[in-house]
Amino acid sequence: MRKFSAHFIFTGNGTILEKGIIVLTDQGVVADIIDTNGKLEEKAGVEFYSGVLTPGFVNAHCHLELSHLRAAFGERSGLPEFLKNVAQRRNHNDPEILVEARNADHELWRNGVVAVGDISNTNATFPIKLESKIAYHTFVEALGFSPDRVEKAFGLACQCYDQAKEMGLSASIVPHSPYAISKELFDKITSFAISENSVLSMHSQESSAEDDLYRSGDGEIYRHLTENLNMDLTTFRPSGKGALESVIGNLPIENKLLLVHNIRTAQGDIDLISNTRPLFQTWFVLCPESNLFIENLLPDIELFRKNKLQICLGTDSLSSNHKLSILDEMKTIQSHFPSIPLIEIVSWATINGARALEMDSWAGTIEIGKRPGINLITGMDLQQLRLQPQSQIRKLI
Numbered sequence: 001m002r003k004f005s006a007h008f009i010f011t012g013n014g015t016i017l018e019k020g021i022i023v024l025t026d027q028g029v030v031a032d033i034i035d036t037n038g039k040l041e042e043k044a045g046v047e048f049y050s051g052v053l054t055p056g057f058v059n060a061h062c063h064l065e066l067s068h069l070r071a072a073f074g075e076r077s078g079l080p081e082f083l084k085n086v087a088q089r090r091n092h093n094d095p096e097i098l099v100e101a102r103n104a105d106h107e108l109w110r111n112g113v114v115a116v117g118d119i120s121n122t123n124a125t126f127p128i129k130l131e132s133k134i135a136y137h138t139f140v141e142a143l144g145f146s147p148d149r150v151e152k153a154f155g156l157a158c159q160c161y162d163q164a165k166e167m168g169l170s171a172s173i174v175p176h177s178p179y180a181i182s183k184e185l186f187d188k189i190t191s192f193a194i195s196e197n198s199v200l201s202m203h204s205q206e207s208s209a210e211d212d213l214y215r216s217g218d219g220e221i222y223r224h225l226t227e228n229l230n231m232d233l234t235t236f237r238p239s240g241k242g243a244l245e246s247v248i249g250n251l252p253i254e255n256k257l258l259l260v261h262n263i264r265t266a267q268g269d270i271d272l273i274s275n276t277r278p279l280f281q282t283w284f285v286l287c288p289e290s291n292l293f294i295e296n297l298l299p300d301i302e303l304f305r306k307n308k309l310q311i312c313l314g315t316d317s318l319s320s321n322h323k324l325s326i327l328d329e330m331k332t333i334q335s336h337f338p339s340i341p342l343i344e345i346v347s348w349a350t351i352n353g354a355r356a357l358e359m360d361s362w363a364g365t366i367e368i369g370k371r372p373g374i375n376l377i378t379g380m381d382l383q384q385l386r387l388q389p390q391s392q393i394r395k396l397i
Contacts, residue, residue, distance in 0.1 A: 001025060003046045004053060004374060004396060005036075007382050010343055012055040012350040012365035012372070016385075021046060022053065022366060022374065028397050029371045049376050052385075053396075054346050055366050056114030056373025057326040058353025060285045061201070061260045061314025064118050064125045067104035068096040069319035076296045079207035080220035084228045086319060101125045104324055105132050111325045112375035112393045115359045117201065117258065117285075117314070123163045130167055137357045138164050138171040139201040142189055143180050146231055150184045158192075172198030175251075178243035179210050179221045186250035199256045199358060201285075205269065206261040207295060210243035245272055253277040258356055260285040260314065262304075263297045270307050283310045283356040286348070288332040289323075290316030301337050305344075312353040313345075327377065327393045334387050342385050373397050 002024050009017040011033075018038035023031045040048070066086065073085045091097075105128050108116060115135045118125070121143065129136040140160045144153030157173045164171035173192055175181040181189070193200055212219025217238035225231045239246040244265075251257055257277065259265075262284050273282060288298055304311055315324045330345050350372075354364025362371045374397040379390040 001031065001045075002397075003043070004049070005040055005046050006049040006051055006053045006376065008385065009033075009053045009366065010055075010346045011367070012347060013367070014343065014347065016343060024374070024397060027371065028373065030366055030368050033366060033368060049378075049396075051376050051378040051380055051382075053366075054112075054375045054377065055350045055364055056375055056395075056397075057112045057349045058115045058312070058357065058359070058363060059108060059113045059314055059324070059326055060117045060258060060283070060312035060353040060356055061287055061316060062108070062116050062118050062324065063317030063319070064101040064104055064128065065097060065120060065122065066090065066317035066319040068094055068100040069317070070100070071322075072319060075293050077294070078209075078220070079294055080209050080224050082294050082320065083221070083224050087224075087228055097124055098128070100318075102128050104318060105129075105134060107324050109133050110395060111323070111327065112373070112395045113324075113326060114373040115354060115357060115363050117353070117357050119201070119317075120160065120164075123160050126164060126167055126169060129169055135359060135363070136169065137199065137359070138169055139174045139199075140164065140171055141174055141176045142185055143176050144185045145180055145182055145225060145236070146233070147182050147184050147235060148232075150182060150188065153185055154188045172196065172200065174201045175247075177203040177206075177210070178247045179213050179225070181247070183250065186247065190250060190252045193255045194252050197255070199258070199356070200251060201258040201260060202251070203261055204259040205244055205264040206291075208264060211264075214239050214241060214243045214246045242269075244269055248273060248276050251277065253281065256281050256283070256356065256358070258283045258285050258312070261287060261291060261299070263291050263295060263299045265299060265303075267303060267307075270303070270309070274307075279309065283312050283352065285312045285314045285356075286329070286333070287314045287316040287321075288329055288336070290314075290320040292332070293320045293322075298332075298336055301333065301340065305340070310352055310356070311348045312356050313349045325393070327387075327391065331387050331389070331391065342387060
C-alpha cells in the first residue's frame with residue numbers, strides 16, 4: 001500500500017479535498033480516500049506533495065501516426081494549407097513513423113496521460129499500442145469523398161479494424177470529416193457503427209473552408225481535394241448549407257459521437273446538433289494548442305459552458321502541436337478564459353474523456369475500486385487554485 005497527500009486533491013468528479021489522503025494498492029487501485037478536513041496530521045507512510053493531485057489525464061484526440069511530422073510545418077497557415085502539407089509529407093512507409101510514434105507514446109505517459117482516443121489510417125501504430133502502458137481506443141478513419149471510392153475506402157478501414165480487434169485493441173470505424181466522406185461512405189460507417197455499438201469521432205468546424213465546399217462547391221478545400229489529391233468531384237452537388245448541417249444527419253443517434261475541434265461552432269450549430277441527436281451522446285473535444293497552431297483561433301468555450309455541453313480535451317498530433325501535454329492545453333484554456341474554474345477544466349481532462357471513450361469504469365476519477373493513475377501538478381497558485389506558466393506535471397502512479 002502507498003498513501004498520497006497534497007495541498008489539494010481534485011478527484012475528477014467535482015470534489016476538492018484539502019490535504020486528503022489517497023490509499024493505493026500495489027496495483028494502483030484506490031483502496032481508500034480519507035477526508036482530513038484540511039487537518040493532516042503526521043501519519044506513518046504518508047507521502048505529502050506540494051501541489052494538486054488529480055486522476056490520470058485522458059487525451060480524447062491524438063494522431064500517433066503523424067508524430068514524425070513534429071516541427072515540419074509552419075504555424076497559422078490555415079487548415080487547407082495544413083491538409084496539403086500533411087498529404088505531401090505523411091509517407092506511410094517512412095521508417096521514422098514507428099520510432100517517433102513510440103517516442104510520442106512515451107511522451108504522453110510522462111505527461112500524465114492514461115488513456116487516448118487515437119486516429120489511425122493504417123495499422124502502423126498497433127504494436128506500440130499493444131505494448132503501451134496507456135489504454136488506447138483507436139478511431140480507424142475511413143477516407144473517400146468520391147462515390148466511386150466507397151468500397152475500397154471502407155474495405156481498407158475494415159481490414160485495419162479487424163487487425164485491431166484480433167490484437168485485442170479497442171477500435172471503431174469513423175469518418176474523418178465532412179470534406180473527406182461521401183454520403184455513400186457515411187451510410188456504410190453508420191450501419192457498421194450501429195451493428196458494433198461503437199464510439200464515433202469526426203473532425204468538425206475546424207475551418208470556414210469546410211462550409212465553402214458545401215455551400216458553393218468551391219473554396220480552398222475544394223481546390224485541395226481536386227488539385228492536391230486529384231479527386232474527381234464532378235458528381236458532387238453542394239447542399240447550400242454549412243458542412244456540419246449537411247452531414248450531421250448521416251451520423252447515428254444511437255452511438256456516442258466525439259466532435260473534434262469545433263472552433264467555429266456557434267449557437268445555431270449547437271441548436272442544430274441538439275435537434276438532431278441527443279446531447280448526452282455527444283462530446284465536444286477541444287484541442288486549443290492545435291487550433292492556435294493551424295488557424296490561430298479558439299472555440300467559444302464560454303458558449304459551450306452556457307449550453308452545458310460535454311467537453312473533453314485532446315492534443316491533436318505533433319504535426320500541429322509542439323508537445324503532447326494535456327496540462328499545456330489546460331494552461332491555454334485558463335489563460336484565454338480566466339473565469340473558468342480549474343476544477344471544471346480538470347473534469348474535462350479526466351472523467352469527461354473517460355466517459356466519452358467508455359473507460360470510466362477504471363479511469364477518470366479518484367474513487368475506491370478504480371485504477372485511474374495519479375498526477376501531481378506543481379508550480380501552481382495554491383491560494384487561487386490557478387495554473388501558472390511554470391506549472392508542471394509529474395506522474396506519481
